[in-house]
Amino acid sequence: MNAVTSPEKGHRRDDSCSVPNVVMEAVCSERVAGMNTNVKGIGLVCPYCESHPAVVEDASSLVCPRCGRRYSEWNGKPCFLADDVGTVDSWREGYSKAVSAGSFKKALITLAQKLRAPKVKLRRLPHLDLLEALGKRGAFKALYIGHNQQFEDKLSRDIIQLNVVPLEYVDIVSMGEYVPFPDDSFDLVVMSQVIEHTQYPFKVVEECYRLLKPGGKLYVSTPWVYPFHGGDNYRFSNEGLRFLCYQFDDIKVGSLNGPFHALAVFLAYFVGEGLSFGNRYIRYLVGIVVSWLVFPLVVIDALTNRRRKKTYVLDANIYAIATKKGNEAPM
Numbered sequence: 533m534n535a536v537t538s539p540e541k542g543h544r545r546d547d548s549c550s551v552p553n554v555v556m557e558a559v560c561s562e563r564v565a566g567m568n569t570n571v572k573g574i575g576l577v578c579p580y581c582e583s584h585p586a587v588v589e590d591a592s593s594l595v596c597p598r599c600g601r602r603y604s605e606w607n608g609k610p611c612f613l614a615d616d617v618g619t620v621d622s623w624r625e626g627y628s629k630a631v632s633a634g635s636f637k638k639a640l641i642t643l644a645q646k647l648r649a650p651k652v653k654l655r656r657l658p659h660l661d662l663l664e665a666l667g668k669r670g671a672f673k674a675l676y677i678g679h680n681q682q683f684e685d686k687l688s689r690d691i692i693q694l695n696v697v698p699l700e701y702v703d704i705v706s707m708g709e710y711v712p713f714p715d716d717s718f719d720l721v722v723m724s725q726v727i728e729h730t731q732y733p734f735k736v737v738e739e740c741y742r743l744l745k746p747g748g749k750l751y752v753s754t755p756w757v758y759p760f761h762g763g764d765n766y767r768f769s770n771e772g773l774r775f776l777c778y779q780f781d782d783i784k785v786g787s788l789n790g791p792f793h794a795l796a797v798f799l800a801y802f803v804g805e806g807l808s809f810g811n812r813y814i815r816y817l818v819g820i821v822v823s824w825l826v827f828p829l830v831v832i833d834a835l836t837n838r839r840r841k842k843t844y845v846l847d848a849n850i851y852a853i854a855t856k857k858g859n860e861a862p863m
């Protein structure tokens with residue numbers, strides 16, 4: 533694994549810089565050496581520059597004339613990862629393993645997922661309410677960080693999905709800490725179960741603040757009472773989420789899943805880990821059985837959690853909706 537580097541300080545805009553902010557439409561509306569740089573109508577900028585970022589065309593890649601960084605594509609998607617800035621090794625390894633897995637293993641994983649108890653959803657996730665409100669208002673732009681979901685056509689025109697690996701439906705590869713879009717570009721930024729996986733969560737949220745238009749909203753959800761899972765670095769309490777969103781106005785915190793859900797997850801991990809003896813195939817099997825055994829707890833949680841507005845000490849997952857200061861009409 534690469535050595536963990538600290539985030540660059542003050543890498544953002546220097547307003548006195550005389551270099552124009554070359555978010556060049558000409559570049560961004562074309563394919564550069566097979567790379568689609570028209571990321572849904574928002575121009576690309578260099579995410580690492582200490583002054584106005586500018587990305588210009590080169591025969592085979594995008595190059596920043598300020599810092600000299602060169603960006604190419606990964607799996608047909610513009611890729612802005614820079615090894616000297618942060619490491620995404622565990623996600624890169626996971627992605628390579630998943631891509632190169634044999635068809636038997638892939639089929640087994642799909643089957644195991646299908647046989648598990650279903651998720652219980654008695655209410656819509658809050659970020660979908662925010663999207664709906666935006667849709668009613670007219671044209672909008674939303675950025676989903678650490679995401680790869682198929683949205684219906686109407687929505688997907690206005691949603692950009694960014695991830696550190698080029699999964700299906702991802703539009704652009706970059707770290708949430710360094711996002712190659714200009715200031716004030718988005719009405720909504722969503723991070724669902726991602727912030728705990730990042731290296732520098734405060735930096736990620738500062739980046740979200742920069743990217744949002746005045747009046748725009750950030751939705752961030754994260755586990756609280758939850759076992760360690762792959763690539764997992766941090767936990768934030770409801771108070772911690774408020775500190776994380778320190779630049780924002782009007783922060784609302786809520787519960788996604790409560791204590792019974794937490795209990796179900798812990799029981800599943802205890803039994804699954806304890807009885808699988810490190811064998812992947814037994815773990816799949818045990819996982820299916822246990823998911824049904826704890827299912828009543830998940831249902832009780834969904835029923836009791838439905839009307840809860842405030843968070844409790846043992847919530848499994850919590851979220852915050854924070855609004856960027858500004859005069860524009862709030863959602």
Ligand SMILES: C[S@@+](CC[C@H](N)C(=O)[O-])C[C@H]1O[C@@H](n2cnc3c(N)ncnc32)[C@H](O)[C@@H]1O
Nearest residue numbers: 623677678679695696707708724725726729730
């Ligand atoms: C637990 S998954 C959540 C996926 C999805 N958002 C959801 O709610 O189901 C965490 C995701 O965060 C991505 N990720 C990890 N570190 C990241 C970073 N620094 N910036 C952006 N995304 C990151 C991973 O590739 C992975 O897709």
Ligand SMILES: [Zn+2]
Nearest residue numbers: 578581596599
């Ligand atoms: Zn640069």
